[in-house]
Amino acid sequence: MHHYQGRTRTRVRIPLVVALLILTLSSAACHKNVIVPIPGQINTFDGTSYRYLMDAQAALNSVRDDAANDKIKLDDTSKSLLNNAIASYNVAQDAWHAYHSGATIDTAGLQSAISAMVRDVNNLITRIASSKVTGGGN
Amino acid sequence: MNLALLLASLASAIIQDLPGISSTIKQIIADIAGSLRAVVGSGIVHQVTPLNVYMALDGVLSQLIQDPNLPQAKLEVVASLLDAVQAAIAADKQAQEGMDPDKIKPIEPLP
Numbered sequence: 001m002h003h004y005q006g007r008t009r010t011r012v013r014i015p016l017v018v019a020l021l022i023l024t025l026s027s028a029a030c031h032k033n034v035i036v037p038i039p040g041q042i043n044t045f046d047g048t049s050y051r052y053l054m055d056a057q058a059a060l061n062s063v064r065d066d067a068a069n070d071k072i073k074l075d076d077t078s079k080s081l082l083n084n085a086i087a088s089y090n091v092a093q094d095a096w097h098a099y100h101s102g103a104t105i106d107t108a109g110l111q112s113a114i115s116a117m118v119r120d121v122n123n124l125i126t127r128i129a130s131s132k133v134t135g136g137g138n
Numbered sequence: 139m140n141l142a143l144l145l146a147s148l149a150s151a152i153i154q155d156l157p158g159i160s161s162t163i164k165q166i167i168a169d170i171a172g173s174l175r176a177v178v179g180s181g182i183v184h185q186v187t188p189l190n191v192y193m194a195l196d197g198v199l200s201q202l203i204q205d206p207n208l209p210q211a212k213l214e215v216v217a218s219l220l221d222a223v224q225a226a227i228a229a230d231k232q233a234q235e236g237m238d239p240d241k242i243k244p245i246e247p248l249p
Contacts, residue, residue: 038235040238051234053242054233054242057229058229059225061225062222071217086245090245096242097242100237129219135211
């Protein structure tokens with residue numbers, strides 16, 4: 001009886017997780033036009049670029065630390081992809097600092113640098129999720 | 139670049155390369171990826187924000203890491219990905235509170 005109830009709860013819980021995620025995404029869709037400015041931004045593009053850089057920096061540092069501490073084992077290709085992503089991030093953060101400080105108004109250059117960074121982070125994450133990367137204990 | 143592709147490519151990679159995971163988890167990942175594609179393709183939105191994608195990834199990886207069929211080697215990789223996604227979520231929330239240019243720093247390459 002209890003075993004059956006436990007299985008029932010499990011069957012209910014998993015679709016519930018999916019439903020909540022769909023609701024989260026749908027909710028985000030409804031509020032798409034509401035862009036909350038970040039205090040200190042010079043314009044929306046500046047603020048969006050700052051968020052991308054903060055996110056990428058945190059994710060890259062996390063992966064880099066895990067690799068440096070042997071929590072995950074990167075093969076040569078994966079390590080190269082990590083360093084490519086780091087290099088792209090470094091270019092983008094230089095471009096953002098120049099833009100944010102007013103040293104340049106080159107939005108196209110910053111946009112291009114951010115796009116390259118996102119592409120390289122995407123390539124890295126896809127590689128890590130593949131079978132080419134294993135845990136450090138293996 | 140549409141960030142929804144990040145989720146789609148990651149979900150595809152996980153499904154393709156982890157044949158040992160349960161059909162339930164595979165279905166969850168497929169449902170979430172499909173839902174995201176539907177939201178993006180509905181015309182309601184032009185762009186899904188990075189935070190929404192990270193939150194969806196967090197949900198996928200949090201479910202995946204609980205799968206008892208996940209090999210230990212992959213468990214550590216998924217845990218590392220989950221750490222990275224959660225770090226990005228925390229950073230994104232912090233970024234929205236206010237700009238601090240000093241927080242945007244260069245990263246040393248892995249030797």
